[in-house]
Amino acid sequence: MKTTFYSLLFTALISSGMAHATQPAAPVAVQQPYTVKSPNGDRQDPFYWLRDDSRTSPTVLDYLQQENDYFAGYASKYQPLTTKLTDEIIGRIKQDDSSVPYNKGDYSYYRRFETGQEYPVYARKSLKDGTEQIMLDVNQLAQGKDFYQVANWQVSPDQNLLAYMEDTNGRRQFTLKVRDLRTGQDLPDQLTGLSGSLAWAQDNKTLYVIKNDPVTLLSTKVLQHTLGNDPASARLVYEEKDNSFYMGVGNTLDDKYVMIYSSSTVSGEMRVQDASKPQSEFTVIAPRQRDFQYTAEHLNGRWIINTDWDAPNFRLMTVETAKLGDRNNWQPLVAHDEKVFIHGFEAFDNYLAISERSDGLRRIKVMPWNAPDKAFYVASDEAAYVTTFETNPEQNTDWLRYTYTSLTTPQSVYQLNMKTGEKKLLKETEVLGGFDKNNYATERVWATAADGVKIPVSLLYKKGFKADGTAPLYQYAYGSYGSSSDPSFRSTVFSLVDRGFVYAIAHIRGGQEMGRHWYEDGKLLKKINTFTDYIAVTDYLVANKYAAKDKVFGMGGSAGGLLMGAVANMAPEKYRALVAHVPFVDVVTTMLDESIPLTTNEFDEWGNPKQKAYYDYMLSYSPYDQLSKQAYPALLVTTGLHDSQVQYFEPAKWVAKLRTLKTDNQPLLFKTNMEAGHGGKSGRFSRLAEYAQEYAFILNLLGQTE
Incomplete structure (x- = not known):
């Protein structure tokens, strides 16, 4: 075509x-x-x-x-101009493209697009024999629908089930579905009127989702659903009473904990539960207070915390799991800097990678746990650029994946060895249509x-x-x-x-x-x-x-x-x-x-x-x-x-x-x-065509027809 x-x-x-x-x-x-x-x-x-x-x-x-x-x-x-622009914009896209795979468990996971198709295919390959398994072909799921989106998906700890959230009208009110990856068939379990976040317990049958208020659409109730049970019997494990807070659920990077996030514009609060004990109570990392925000990640029995407590630009702190519940138990890790804003971090066994912003630029600093004074920045040769974290699903590694981009450089995925400094370009997004960044x-x-x-x-x-x-x-x-x-x-x-x-x-x-x-x-x-x-x-x-x-x-x-x-x-x-x-x-x-x-x-x-x-x-x-x-x-x-x-x-x-x-x-x-x-529209080509319509409107005002 x-x-x-x-x-x-x-x-x-x-x-x-x-x-x-x-x-x-x-x-x-x-x-x-x-x-x-x-x-x-x-x-x-x-x-x-x-x-x-x-x-x-x-x-x-x-x-x-x-x-x-x-x-x-x-x-x-100006229809001919719109047509020309649509051809041009779509023509820059490599239609049979795929993401850089990442390894987790026994598989390598990735997303790919096929030529002419609007939606992605989510797939994985066995690390043992390289066999590809298609988990979700969104093109098939979207057939006959004016709008379709898979907003989130998570594989169960035993790697046999896939929970995913779908939206069929763009209102961001999602339905939970669960697919048995051994058969390719969806289970009868469905919950509706949800936010897009979800988490698994380690028993491979307990899922955590968030029910939205049907009128305000606010995320209000965290439900625990056991596969095979009537969705109407899902257990309420937490209800947010303050309507100024949003909520989300997820797992820690090591999958050892289920987390409930509550956040408003100026405050935050997190609750965690041992993922191996889905009937246990959630523990508050630190009670909410106005003008007090934090997020946390688990690493080898302790929690790394990014917080604005006495730190408008945020600082990093740490606390042992046994001492959760009182922020006065937190210990300083990376001090506040009035010139550096800390966005977040990735915690590895031997290194801490920090995403920060200074002089208006996003950059990444790498700090060895055993030698904090030898921290270094990921280098760039451009005046204005952005570096952000890629998917880093494993903590026991010396390799950090990150994304680099600028106004002239297409998104590029790198892998940096934090121990040796070796850097590998894994992929630079291919831009077709004669594009040359040197121009x-x-x-x-x-x-x-x-x-x-x-x-x-x-x-x-x-x-x-x-x-x-x-x-x-x-x-x-x-x-x-x-x-x-x-x-x-x-x-x-x-x-x-x-x-x-x-x-x-x-x-x-x-x-x-x-x-x-x-x-x-x-x-x-x-x-x-x-x-x-x-x-x-x-x-x-x-x-x-x-x-x-x-x-x-x-x-x-x-x-x-x-x-x-x-x-x-x-x-x-x-x-x-x-x-x-x-x-x-x-x-x-x-x-x-x-x-x-x-x-x-x-x-x-x-x-x-x-x-x-x-x-x-x-x-x-x-x-x-x-x-x-x-x-x-x-x-x-x-x-x-x-x-x-x-x-x-x-x-x-x-x-x-x-x-x-x-x-x-x-x-x-x-x-x-x-x-x-x-x-806007859910298909990738439909979205690009909307850009063409906007640009044609602008160019027509200048009298440009080409």
Whole structure:
């Protein structure tokens, strides 16, 4: 099959109604009186009716389809460009690719894709005779489904059973299934309405899963299910009473313990159980306290702990298993450093590998247990890069696996001998379509924020680029939850870079690129720093002639979509267009409603609007509330009907209101994926085709047809 087949197929998939020959009129949503009540003041929301929790209202679905038809009619003007971009983007992907295998027990495990197939195949090979066994062929499981995802899978300790979590609509409410790897058949055991995490006890028949609240979708109950028993009889082993906490379950690396994680924005707590005694009680590693976070891993009878206890950038500590329950028993291991943020660690018998961030870069430090003063860093030859841990399932080894990438270097998996320093490249992701990383350059610059703070910016462009103020700019950022936007390789963006764009990642406050303070300065009552930082980066890049002032394009998704909405209100004249994927734009109304999934978990991120100080501050930047009669940039907005993280009605209302207020003639496009959730379509080609649709929208605005 030729690549063109995929482009035609998947452009059609994401452009429902693309065959319309003429552009329909922009939809006009009716307005109905509705009062959003609050202790701190009531607000009128004439588009509140677009919220339908059942997602079955004919009126709502008809309006969303009208918007989809309008999008399709507009996009039909540049269909050849979309097709070309889809061919190009998919053409960079090695379709019959596979991950680097890792050994555990008697098998080597890996994931592979087959040519023309949307979904992965999860397989393993016997270390004795090399025989391959397909555990899950997701292509077969997904047949006949508009959306399908395997979110997690775990093999039982005896290696005979595979527990996996599936989602069939994108709402991230999973069903547990168990496959007997000896027969290839699924057992009758099924539990529904779960989060994606799971764990095994060592008896090979006891599984731990988390039941979600059916309304708020919060993870609330840890259940212990014994294979063969009625799923309705699953035993409750822990219930989370605080609705500001998320939960997860898992096993320690050595499989000796089952762990329950509870975490909020500012606090954490872990419980552990001997995996050989599934009827025993769980032990708390340290009781929760506000502003006290930690995670832990077991190693040879003791626990290694990463914590922010008296350490904003985190430090490492240790405690013996017999002394769990009181953090005062913890002993220092790696001290706090105000210039170094510790993300996590991998604990080996003879070495400790630490993932840390300094000067805005992710890097790995290796420390021998018997000679801490001889710690060393994994080296890099590039100015901006990312090193993170690969799968390291064995503790009794001198080999560390890690991933290296940069804006110009595809993801590369290395193996480092921590004893000898020997380094092996196991795989560099192959990029097809004539890609040559030597044709591109990356740069790190620093923009000055409104309050004088220096904001790091990672840039990518073709070699030979001249900063003469003529280039178009594609500027990305996220800036929330302490999530850092690392300068990692992204093959799709080369479709813009090859057409003369500068690609910029703005490492704005609200992320954690510069340490914990970077996050603290971009949340709650300092949230507006996130937006002004983004605008300051744009100003810097234009002033220093990295970009033409009339060719600046911004993109963000989810909380980054909130960023796009705020920027559109605050500085619309500085952007030719903004792309907002699944945007969180109705901040106040959502945070007032504790029945909406995730709301209560996020009071420490955004604030609780039932308190006047937070209400007033959130209202001052909420994109939906701050819309006004003014000219806006061109906008492409996307959502998923089944999104459980940012409900579809937020962007739907935002677009409907914006149509009544905008004074410009710029396109305003809104696309709802009727079969997907927060992450978009589930197939790999379908997702790539959505990038092509976005890039075609941008290039068309510049008059580019090739």
